[in-house]
Amino acid sequence: MGRFDGRIAVITGAARGIGFGTATRFAEEGASVAIVDLDESAAGDAAARLPLADGVRAIGVGANVSDEASVDAAFERIVAEFGGVHVLVNNAGITRDNLLFKMTGEDWDLVMGVHLKGAFLMTRAAQKHFVEQKYGKVVNISSTSALGNRGQANYSAAKMGVQGLTRTLGIELGPFGINVNAVAPGFIATEMTDATAARLKMDVEEFRALNAEHNPVRRVGEPADIAAAVTFLASDEASYITGQTLYVDGGVSLGV
Numbered sequence: 468m469g470r471f472d473g474r475i476a477v478i479t480g481a482a483r484g485i486g487f488g489t490a491t492r493f494a495e496e497g498a499s500v501a502i503v504d505l506d507e508s509a510a511g512d513a514a515a516r517l518p519l520a521d522g523v524r525a526i527g528v529g530a531n532v533s534d535e536a537s538v539d540a541a542f543e544r545i546v547a548e549f550g551g552v553h554v555l556v557n558n559a560g561i562t563r564d565n566l567l568f569k570m571t572g573e574d575w576d577l578v579m580g581v582h583l584k585g586a587f588l589m590t591r592a593a594q595k596h597f598v599e600q601k602y603g604k605v606v607n608i609s610s611t612s613a614l615g616n617r618g619q620a621n622y623s624a625a626k627m628g629v630q631g632l633t634r635t636l637g638i639e640l641g642p643f644g645i646n647v648n649a650v651a652p653g654f655i656a657t658e659m660t661d662a663t664a665a666r667l668k669m670d671v672e673e674f675r676a677l678n679a680e681h682n683p684v685r686r687v688g689e690p691a692d693i694a695a696a697v698t699f700l701a702s703d704e705a706s707y708i709t710g711q712t713l714y715v716d717g718g719v720s721l722g723v
């Protein structure tokens with residue numbers, strides 16, 4: 468018996484990184500999974516790599532979470548394929564880091580569009596089904612950068628915005644049997660943090676080691692660390708938890 472037997476989970480940005488790690492954990496625990504990502508073939512390839520339980524399926528859906536028509540079409544397709552949806556993980560993300568004086572309006576809009584508008588659009592599409600069935604779990608991915616991070620005014624604002632969205636939707640949707648929570652990861656070894664290393668002209672391993680050194684638990688995180696928290700919050704064990712943001716960061720947000 469898996470915690471997600473008979474459940475259908477939609478995970479955005481799951482063609483790789485934290486999203487793929489999370490999709491893997493849902494699949495291992497019995498869920499059918501829809502991987503939503505920009506490129507349909509990358510999403511399909513990722514879906515084909517999931518460890519599926521007997522009788523369940525995974526599909527890859529190409530969609531841009533910051534585009535209303537694209538999100539609504541993706542949701543329709545997922546519901547038509549699976550006959551419903553129970554869990555939504557808003558994980559898709561990008562960075563466009565720069566100090567304020569160099570940050571363009573386009574960099575601001577792009578980051579806000581994917582993280583904040585994306586979570587809004589996806590959750591609005593999901594709630595129609597969740598409210599009808601009086602059951603739904605939303606887990607949004609925030610970040611320790613929400614607390615403030617040099618060079619990430621756009622990303623930090625979007626990620627703190629995600630926490631506000633989470634609290635508000637917790638209030639609005641709670642009466643309909645829907646839990647809305649967030650996970651705020653610290654440094655997780657993925658292509659996103661590897662790209663940051665490249666931008667800082669640092670070796671990937673050196674960059675990870677540096678981040679591990681400044682972390683109370685003295686290591687960087689892996690996608691599986693985030694998947695464990697997301698699946699807990701999406702499970703029925705967490706049905707009395709809503710509107711919360713759980714920092715999964717090895718203690719780095721403690722500021723020691």
Ligand code: NAI
Pocket residue numbers: 479480481482483484485486503504505506530531532533557558559560561581608609610611651652653654655656657658659660
């Ligand atoms: P990643 O860059 O490895 O993966 C992000 C995925 O999102 C990619 O597959 C990408 O194609 C997809 N994506 C981007 N824009 C999209 C759009 N408009 N529509 C649909 N899909 C889109 O990143 P990673 O590290 O796996 O990050 C996942 C989430 O975790 C992001 O929200 C990120 O901000 C957050 N996060 C990551 C941390 C880290 O240290 N890696 C730390 C804190 C938060």
